[in-house]
Amino acid sequence: MSDVIIGSVLSALSTGLGALIILFMSDSVTHRWRDILLAFTAGIMMAASTMGLIPEALNNGGFLQLTIGIFLGVLTLTLLEKNIPHIDLQHSKKGIEFDEKAMLIISAITLHNIPEGLSVGVSYASSVEDTGNLIAFAIGLQNAPEGFLVALFLVNQKINKFKAFIIATLTGAIEIVTGLLGFYLTAYVDFLVPYGLSFAAGAMLFIVYKELIPESHGDGNERTATYSFIIGLLFMVLLIDIF
Template identity: 75%
Template sequence: MKELLIGSTLSALSTGLGALPILFLQQVTHRWRDILLAFTAGIMMAASTMSLIPESLSSGGIYQLAIGLFLGVLALSILERNVPHIDLEHNRKGIEFDKKATLIIAAITLHNLPEGLSVGVSYASDTDGVGNLIAFAIGLQNAPEGFLVALFLIQQKINKIKAFIVATLTGAVEIITAILGFILTSFVSFLVPYGLAFAAGAMLYIIYKELIPESHGDGNEQMATYSFIVGLLFMVIVLQVLG
């Protein structure tokens, strides 16, 4: 449990780490934003396909994997359909946001719930290192998200310090759901392969539905593609080191 609390906290508060540069910057170009999103997508792709899916297969089987994957995708689909999402307007001048600040913050917070579950389920797995690996991958995904939320709030004339604090808190809910996911899978062990597959499905949904399309919306497809490959290779190296 101690390792879970440390890992989930560091992963969740990565939103604050990502928001930290906002204290010194006013604007970020779409080019660098797209490169960062694609790099994150590569990291999450490697974590899903080379860690979560194999672990689900080894602890369960193909049926548990298939069911868990589709449940993960379904959960994110329901959130996407019923919760307003942070949509960035594609233009070359900078980043513009919808002005409904409260709804955007609520959306980001709710979208972090399945990510926390993913971390908790991974720590419940019997395989050493899986929890730390997924917490690391989710943390890297949270960093650019925290940056974008903080940037959005500053553009709404909110104080930099307050924007930083709010962006950090949007990821804090992951700690609660991580503990919930850990408890459920620890006491009901047959849920572990489903939970791992659920985490993989949720991450794959985010990659294909959110990160890749967002990184390809402003004419930066080639740089984003290279960044995706670099992110994937980076995570493969991490997997080898932890393995």
């Protein structure tokens, strides 16, 4: 129980860790570095899904449970994307621009963190030791650039840097609640474990293919982003192998 609390908290607070950078910046981040960071986290999440969550879901259930869980994860993210205002980054060499209002962006990011928190929680319910830690680490790495982008948007809206840092950090707090929810649902109802793991995999794969990879390939940095993706994937594979 203590592990899932610690993992959920650290994963959620990674949003604030990314946002912390904004306090030391005087200008916006270049698209090149933003794309490199996004592609790296995409590689991390890809490896965590395909080499961590999916094999574990198969071990706890079977292909049918895996398929159902993955599609439920994808469907959940699809519904969230269609019905919740989303943070769209306009590809431009001049910098990062946002169309939505500040409150809509904050609400969207907060709600999009729900399945990420569930991913951490159900991973800690797995029978394999350290699966939860690996997934919490992967989600945390994904949360860091997300927190930075939210804080950057708020600063561009003339909000005080410290306030932007606090708000961006709070957007990840919901992952603590949903992490505990995911853990309790799967830890005490055994047959839900493979569904929960594959749901988490589906949610993460959706984020990788629909969000992170396209966002990292829209500004002429495709080759660099591809290298970064591969490095991120190998980095996570190394962690899986070590643990």
